[in-house]
Amino acid sequence: MNEKESKVITSRDTDFAQWYTDLCIKAELVDYSSVKGCMIMRPYGYAIWENIQKELDKRFKETGHENVYMPLFIPESLLNKEKDHVEGFAPEVAWVTYGGSEKLPERLCVRPTSETLFCEHYANIVKSYRDLPKLYNQWCSVVRWEKTTRPFLRSREFLWQEGHTVHATAEEAMEETKKMLNIYGDFAEEVLSIPVIRGEKTEKEKFAGAEKTFTIEAMMYNGVALQSGTSHYFGNGFAKAFDMTYLDRENQLQYMYQTSWGISTRIIGAIIMTHGDDHGLVLPPNIAPIKVVIVPIGKNADAVLEKSYEIARGLRAKGIETKIDDSEKSPGFRFAENEMKGIPVRIEIGSRDLEQGTCVLARRDTLEKEVVSLDNVCEEVVRLLLDIQESMLLRAKTRRDAMIHTATTAEEMDHIIEEESGFVLAPWCGNRECEEKIKENYGITSRCIPFDEEVHKEKCVVCQKPAKHMVYWGKQY
């Protein structure tokens, strides 16, 4: 196998799952290790995560949130305090039973999520209404003992952020829950060029212990849904279980109201499966660790190399991360390698270009090339990056919308499931039995009740009773 062949990946239309795994490895995002079900995030994959962190952390801090760090371990008795929560998580946690050679008096789970730790802390530090709200977030890794795993999408350990807030009133907590969902939604669309549907999870699909769960749902290239970020409203359920009270202005003890919200490295899977193609990863400029790669072409090309460095300096001065790929490999090989990594813009420049005062700009998203003057190459790159960012969102949205099908009757539902992939938007009466029947019949689950759809006279596609909600249904990762 020569170097070139080693870069080829399965076509996404031939075998989407294999394409995905090939891409993760060949773009050097992740590697496997002897730790089953856990992945190694390699420098390029981790650099994408660092950019995600930077963008989100800025938005969190701008909205008054502060970062903290809670312990990795949760004593079994603490996890057990909220009934629904422990039922949801206990079956999939990793248990520490020994410290050195000594058996522990109580088992500790490796945190699958940290509601219980934040509850205990808030109960401890919040005394009066003056201490509220508390708007905390932490960046950490969590562990869930999954049976089958895939890079980014499902692994036994993954990186994420988890926000946990407490408030004096239900209204304020609900406002926070929605605000954070919209921060996720805006981030996905503005930074990752991923269009998302914002909505509420059904009772059946909500988070263990939450009163309400809101979600952003993205559709991958193959029509499968990826839940890309969630925000939970807890009311005062945990507050009652953990005795989280505060003195209000009238000196009365009240329970706090609570939220949590999280986004994980899973979102990197969404980037890959929304934008990637048979040449590899395609990164939106706003999240790309390297935005421009300059490929000098030809031998004896001191002048070309010099010009390349000049262009790189100009781009970096504008804050555009730029790499020069002057390795000894053939231009075609270098093109392929940088395409695999999804670098948004490639600048090709050779001796003849230099004579003519031009260079070639190749955009990764469409693979189109254009010749531009060397005099204003930096401005052209800025323009092109903006264009790529916007048109990636637009293309993803157009593709997604074409794969959303509305059904108002069982017959239409049958037909869509038979003929199409993607999401079905269909009316639902609100009963769990009908939701479960849809899963049984069609193998799809409710993604969310969208914020922006209303029911009028529609009837539930299962029971024909008046519908309470329009619901997006689909297969999910």
Added chain:
Amino acid sequence: MNEKESKVITSRDTDFAQWYTDLCIKAELVDYSSVKGCMIMRPYGYAIWENIQKELDKRFKETGHENVYMPLFIPESLLNKEKDHVEGFAPEVAWVTYGGSEKLPERLCVRPTSETLFCEHYANIVKSYRDLPKLYNQWCSVVRWEKTTRPFLRSREFLWQEGHTVHATAEEAMEETKKMLNIYGDFAEEVLSIPVIRGEKTEKEKFAGAEKTFTIEAMMYNGVALQSGTSHYFGNGFAKAFDMTYLDRENQLQYMYQTSWGISTRIIGAIIMTHGDDHGLVLPPNIAPIKVVIVPIGKNADAVLEKSYEIARGLRAKGIETKIDDSEKSPGFRFAENEMKGIPVRIEIGSRDLEQGTCVLARRDTLEKEVVSLDNVCEEVVRLLLDIQESMLLRAKTRRDAMIHTATTAEEMDHIIEEESGFVLAPWCGNRECEEKIKENYGITSRCIPFDEEVHKEKCVVCQKPAKHMVYWGKQY
């Protein structure tokens, strides 16, 4: 207990250990939880850590290092591969034995450090000399099952960074080991105002599995040493255990040479114990999350408040993090609260100041006050912050140097141990027996063999044989 009293901490000269714990809690750096031996890092403590991360990460990236993320777990068989390493760590690791309700076929330890994982990864991804060096780092938490714990200094879980690099030659690896130690040393001095001694650990004190360990050693206010950062040279010991080979330019298989280096949240303990006083924390400006607090004084003071905001805008425009403390509490209470948090500069401004066109600058390190004109308050603050940063280092160095005592004979050694606290600089023959005897006799251990001290005709303070090294000895955290 009123609010004011609740801020009072034990005097550091009365009970240094209690002073330290009081300060950690009252400055709101950490909190305890029901997870024994683990701490909660509260927003203010975590913000200091974020600044440490930002400063170090910049220095790592400037020297060509890339961040990655390795799994949290290490299978027992992988940990066991390097004999010295496993002997050093196995007694203090936490073991995961169950995933959900299923017993694991092999125990997994929660990483105490990640050499073994990096070794396995490097063996996998490095094929030829073209792939070298690999300069990786990760920011994460690690777990060591300590019996007695104290905030920052010793806890069962702590945050750190661990750099792991592989190189083609021993020389290159050794150069990296020293380069990273100097990055730590410069960071401690330039950013944290903590003077450090740079040197080499003795055979007895080096890291489990390393050929050589270099260290930066700081001295706390009470004369006790704190090992503040270490850098290890592994030769190819791990490379042989993990079969880490590469093809050199002559197409011959060679073993890689390896380093690792780390700094942890422990360094926050060093900041506290180097600079703190009876009023609380004292932060060097270069690491302070808030550099200036403005305290408007007096009632009906709209104009004062307006001026405060104007000054804050001016300072923020210069990149100086500024807080306005306009709470309803008394000025004295607010002064004390912000002193507890170690904010480097306080600006006091009242109606009379405003009339006179002046305000008061109070520096946290010396508690001195000066009156400055409102016309150039921002420039005065910039000057003061620089002065504080420098003079904190100078004062810490003067205090430390006064507590370093040189002994050339056993009698001098006896006398120093009897009369003084701090470090002893004494000649040593290089034999482990003499090192152990010093520990037995005096209760102190070797801190390091400093880079900048040479032996001439000194004799070992224990055996009287010719000394090989001058060594710093001391009590340690």
